[in-house]
Amino acid sequence: MLDLDLIRRMPKVTLHDHLDGGLRPQTVLDLAGEIGHELPATTPEALADWFFEAADSGSLERYLETFDHTIAVMQTAEHLRRVACEFVEDQAADGVIYAEARWAPQQHRRAGLTMAQAVEAVRDGLAEGMAICAGRGQAITAQQIVTSMRHLPPTLDVAELAVAFRHDSVCGFDIAGAEDGFPPSRFDEAFAYLRHHNVEYTIHAGEAFGVASIWEALQLCGASRLGHGVRLVDDLTRGPNGWELGEVARYVRDRRIPLELCPSSNLQTGVCGSVAEHPFGLLADLRFRVTVNCDNRLMSRTTLSRELLLLAEAFDYDVPDLRLFTVNAAKSAFHPFDKRRELINDVILPGFGALGA
Numbered sequence: 001m002l003d004l005d006l007i008r009r010m011p012k013v014t015l016h017d018h019l020d021g022g023l024r025p026q027t028v029l030d031l032a033g034e035i036g037h038e039l040p041a042t043t044p045e046a047l048a049d050w051f052f053e054a055a056d057s058g059s060l061e062r063y064l065e066t067f068d069h070t071i072a073v074m075q076t077a078e079h080l081r082r083v084a085c086e087f088v089e090d091q092a093a094d095g096v097i098y099a100e101a102r103w104a105p106q107q108h109r110r111a112g113l114t115m116a117q118a119v120e121a122v123r124d125g126l127a128e129g130m131a132i133c134a135g136r137g138q139a140i141t142a143q144q145i146v147t148s149m150r151h152l153p154p155t156l157d158v159a160e161l162a163v164a165f166r167h168d169s170v171c172g173f174d175i176a177g178a179e180d181g182f183p184p185s186r187f188d189e190a191f192a193y194l195r196h197h198n199v200e201y202t203i204h205a206g207e208a209f210g211v212a213s214i215w216e217a218l219q220l221c222g223a224s225r226l227g228h229g230v231r232l233v234d235d236l237t238r239g240p241n242g243w244e245l246g247e248v249a250r251y252v253r254d255r256r257i258p259l260e261l262c263p264s265s266n267l268q269t270g271v272c273g274s275v276a277e278h279p280f281g282l283l284a285d286l287r288f289r290v291t292v293n294c295d296n297r298l299m300s301r302t303t304l305s306r307e308l309l310l311l312a313e314a315f316d317y318d319v320p321d322l323r324l325f326t327v328n329a330a331k332s333a334f335h336p337f338d339k340r341r342e343l344i345n346d347v348i349l350p351g352f353g354a355l356g357a
Contacts, residue, residue, distance in 0.1 A: 002312045002319070007305040010322060011097045011351035013329035013343070014293055014304050015202075016227055016260035018176075019103035019122065019144070020070045021296025022090070023083055025051070028298075031073035031082070039069060048301060055299035056268045061178060063269050066299050075111040080118060081125035084144075088129025092138040094303045097347055098333060101126065102145035102174050105158060119146065119161055123169035139347075143171035143334070145202070148190065150175045150182040159190035163197045171334035173201040174227060179209040185220045200224045200334045202260065206231035208269060215248050218257065225332060226252070229259040230271055232288070233279040243286060258289045258332035263310060264302045265295035275314040284315070284325075291329040323352040 025044040032039050040054075041047040055063045074080055084101065091099045103122065105115035113121070126142045133140050146165075148158040162173040173194055175187055184203050194201050205217035207228035214232055217223045226232075235246035245253065252259075263278050272278050284290045292307050294300060308322050330343045 002309060002317070002322075004305055004309050006319075006355065007308050007312075007322065008095045009351075010095055010305075010308075010319075010355065011326065011348045012095050012304050012308070013098045013291075013326055013333060013348075014091065014096055015100050015225070015258070015291055015329055015332060016262055016293035016295055017087075017091075017099060017101060018296050019083060019087055019101040020067055020074060020107075021299055022087055022101075022294070023070050023073075023298055024086055024090070025298070027083065027086060028070060028073055031079050032069070034079075035073065035075070037069070037072045048298070051298050052301040055296070063265075063299065064178065070298070071107050074108055075113070077113060077117060077121035080108065080113075080121035081128065084122045084125025085129040085132070088126055088140060088142045089132060090297070091142065091304075092129075092133040092136075092140040094305050096304055097140055097351075098330065098335070098343055099140065099142045100145050100171060100334060101142060102147050102176070104147040104149050104176065105161060106149060106152065115157060115161055116164070119144070119165055119170065123165070126169055141335075141339075141343075144169055145172045145174050145334070146170055147174040147176045148187060150177045150179070150184065150186065150204070154187045154190065156190055156193055159193045159199075162194060162199050162201075166197075166199055171200065172224075173199060174203065176204045176227070179204065179207060179213055183213070184217050184223075188221065191221050195222060202227050202334075205229060207266070207271070211235045211246070211248050214252070218248075218251070223257075224334075225258040225260055227260050228262060228266070229257075230261060230266055230279050232259070233282060236282070236286070243282070245286070253286065253288050256289045258291055258328065259283065260293050261290055262293045262295035262300075263307055264300040268300060275310045278311075278314070280311060281315040284321075289328050289332065290325060291332060292325050293329075319352065319355055323348070326352075 202225040203217040204227035235249040
């Protein structure tokens with residue numbers, strides 16, 4: 001029988017975790033106090049409740065509004081370093097061995113930082129966190145994905161950062177934010193630039209918008225992974241001989257396109273009413289390359305271990321199933337091939353083997 005303590009001991013991989021969505025409530029209070037930013041609550045417990053309740057609205061747009069407060073306290077190099085360092089420490093404490101932190105440098109210039117300086121601050125914070133964890137015997141690799149916001153005018157500047165820092169903690173690029181009305185093809189120039197420089201990128205698609213968003217992210221924009229992609233189920237129909245895949249779903253499965261699925265976050269934005277109703281179970285049954293992620297740990301009041309436990313309870317998964325999802329994520333990481341093999345063969349499989357899987 002799976003429980004949270006057992007899952008915490010499993011080596012885990014997270015691909016879709018927003019840096020500005022995973023702050024500790026106490027850190028938000030501390031940093032807000034330093035800069036005089038007013039918050040909706042004055043204790044860590046009350047603030048954690050506020051973030052969860054405000055995000056638990058069934059609307060992606062309302063969900064995104066909660067970031068006004070976290071982004072406000074991440075405007076200096078010192079604050080970005082602290083948040084990035086704590087990101088690594090919190091992931092390692094949950095048994096995560098590899099983590100990609102995504103965030104939008106465009107949103108962190110209010111106090112005078114250039115975007116390059118902001119990327120350097122996050123880089124230094126990730127490195128500090130990894131060093132602290134190594135001293136505790138917790139081996140973890142953490143990298144950053146730099147993100148453009150899809151509602152802003154498309155530019156090349158963030159893609160250029162991804163290329164400039166590609167060997168210096170940045171592992172890829174993303175576009176995020178409200179999907180409806182802001183198609184990913186608006187960023188065609190950025191995607192072409194990244195492809196020219198052989199840089200990996202993922203695209204938020206198929207979360208608040210349907211199959212057309214997924215098709216566009218893949219066929220017009222060339223995404224390596226799908227951020228969420230949960231609406232892929234709209235391209236599945238139950239036929240007389242079982243589930244039938246539409247052309248987009250078939251392409252995604254045949255090409256082994258990774259789905260960065262985030263169950264609790266999807267509940268909050270209205271994708272489904274319960275974890276048991278989440279399309280994860282069907283997509284896993286049909287052998288799509290599903291991965292499990294938190295999206296925003298603060299807003300969803302969650303951890304990767306908790307997400308795995310919720311799925312295990314909803315779909316009767318056991319240790320071998322969670323091992324499969326973890327290997328899926330490791331295979332899909334924006335990380336060199338040899339490093340991915342090491343993660344799988346030297347850490348994940350032995351780690352699960354020690355649990356009797």
